Amino acid sequence: MKLMTKEIEGKLEQIGLFPETDSMLEAEVIVKYFNPCGAATWLVVGGERTEDDWELYGYATLGHGWEWGSVMLSELESYKGPFLIGIERDLYCAGKCVKELVE
Numbered sequence: 094m095k096l097m098t099k100e101i102e103g104k105l106e107q108i109g110l111f112p113e114t115d116s117m118l119e120a121e122v123i124v125k126y127f128n129p130c131g132a133a134t135w136l137v138v139g140g141e142r143t144e145d146d147w148e149l150y151g152y153a154t155l156g157h158g159w160e161w162g163s164v165m166l167s168e169l170e171s172y173k174g175p176f177l178i179g180i181e182r183d184l185y186c187a188g189k190c191v192k193e194l195v196e
Contacts, residue, residue, distance in 0.1 A: 133156060138191065146165050
């Protein structure tokens with residue numbers, strides 16, 4: 094599965110790295126990535142294109158609590174877990190706010 098689509102790129106280009114909002118927990122999730130073989134989840138609320146990659150900003154957990162931060166798209170694309178299964182893109186949560194997905 095492709096982690097980045099033209100639709101996601103368009104939304105990220107409109108928002109930039111950090112969404113303009115009073116509360117980051119109210120920010121719209123542009124895309125959710127997750128590890129189907131583990132607890133890692135990334136709720137992306139902003140992003141910025143670099144030379145040949147995307148810096149994605151959002152709320153993430155590796156299974157030990159949530160925190161705000163950045164991750165490069167290439168890092169997510171290159172990860173291979175058990176049975177060579179990589180990071181997946183959730184097709185059903187875009188448009189929800191962060192708070193809806195973590196509380």
